[in-house]
Amino acid sequence: MTSSLRGNLIALLLLALAVLAAFALGRYPVTPGDLGRLVWSLVTSEPSGLPAQIETVVWNIRGPRIVAAILCGAALAIAGCAFQGLFRNPLVSPDILGASSGAALGAVIGIYLSLGLFGIQLAAFVGGLVAVGAVYAVGRAVRRGDPVLVLVLTGVVVGSLLGAGIGLVKYWADPYNQLPAMTFWLLGSLAGTAKPDLIPLLGPVLIGAAILLALRWRMNVMSLPEEEARALGLATGPLRIAIIAAATLVTAASVAAAGIIGWVGLVVPHLARFLVGPDFGRLMPTAALLGGGYLLAIDTLARTAAPVETPLGILTAVIGTPFFIWLLASARGGWS
């Protein structure tokens, strides 16, 4: 068995386990047996014989939330892989070009203007795209030195400006209604995800992930110095735009659906590397599967660990930070 096949099987198994655990844990436990009967009743169109409560939990509450967690986790992981390759550094994450901070600013403005849930999600999505577009435009305008390094530095600067913008809107916000909503959103959560929320998430994630997966065999070359990649026959300019656009699309969609969830895009590509090695062609599908299972497991923990839901961003940080420190201590990476 090849390492790639084995890695994908392990990732798929973990994802399946995370799905079963997510259904089984919570106030209304749904056993694997119940799930089987529900699926069977769907196939045969006969009544499942389960309490209506359980059916509602599966189809309308926990089911959509599980799908959303898998989609967001896979999206962040695959975008993380793409950005780590593009920026030639294993320590970058999908928010390196300001996708997350842009989306966050969009969302807090949406909350400040009382736009409603859909309006807030749209504002977040547009905010993420505009932020990365601005970073890219500034990076192009600078036209000095290594284009990749210029982009990263621009991303840091613009991200810090966006952070100031978020602070300002929070300062203006109504401290009794709006500020708690903003705080809650900035910490990330999938609580309250319903079926209609899945459509704006599913479309962008599938499109962006399809582009990134289609280009994954070229990611190895994109991770080389610019001139070397071009000498190997790759038109790096257009390809970089396509990869940034696709990765931003999936990141913005996931931030719009779930708020800011850090660390997943950084940690999961490394876990996947342990399974299948650094080759992006094999890495990216495994990372997508693993990311889905990882975020679902964390979301299940967020639901069940305490009487009140724990924000996702807190849990991913608590798990991600020690991992990152270990990575810094043991990895060779650098801006080479």
Place this chain on the structure above:
Amino acid sequence: MSLSASALAYGYREREIGRDIALDLAGGQVLALLGPNGHGKTTLLKTLLGLLPAKSGALTLDGRPLAALSVGERAHALAYVPQVHVGTFAFSVSEVVLMGRTARSSLFAAPSAHDRDMVSAMLQRLGIAHLAERPYTEISGGERQLVMIARALAQEPRYVILDEPTASLDFGNQGKVMSQIRRLAGEGLGVLFTTHDPNQALRYADRALLLRDGRALASGAAAELLTPEQLAALYGSVIETIRGEDGKLAFLPG
């Protein structure tokens, strides 16, 4: 059929590095590019590879203007072996060589069986087949240079351009790499390399181009061109010459 430049001026957008360069690299030939540090060797290589646009003059690949070719078309003919560096990701040696197949496959294609066969064949050709599954980041400098040459050959190019192929290598590995380079010309490839060692140019190159301040100080057959006087003029320092009993020449600095 050659990679040919005449009255070539090159450099970056706002800064000219060199001008009046004429050279001609034909298949089966080795051309050495010599010159002091910071006198425009690497920039000239990048221009010859089409990575930097020429500022003026003519630059043609097998009769066609290099600037008119696409990135992919150029990579079908010209392969680049950059100075050895350690990559960010610990790709295996065969994954690195596989990158040489980029221009030979479509943008979305996974590596084919033919690509993988080509990789094994190139690793065999350079005698490094035993390294195939080792991480590229963990092999020696000399081995890494051979891997980069294997990657260039996997492109199936007609010309190979190497930037200081022996710069960071120990004495034994310098010999190994240089004899491989000579072998490539024996197999019909046109080879251009830069070096800091005139002895390498003398021993392994057919022709040499001496580059100072971005100008061609002289060019011609290596054996005739490389004299103590020319080298003293090139490097601005005294060069000592040693002649063996068999008539072989060697240069020593200072």
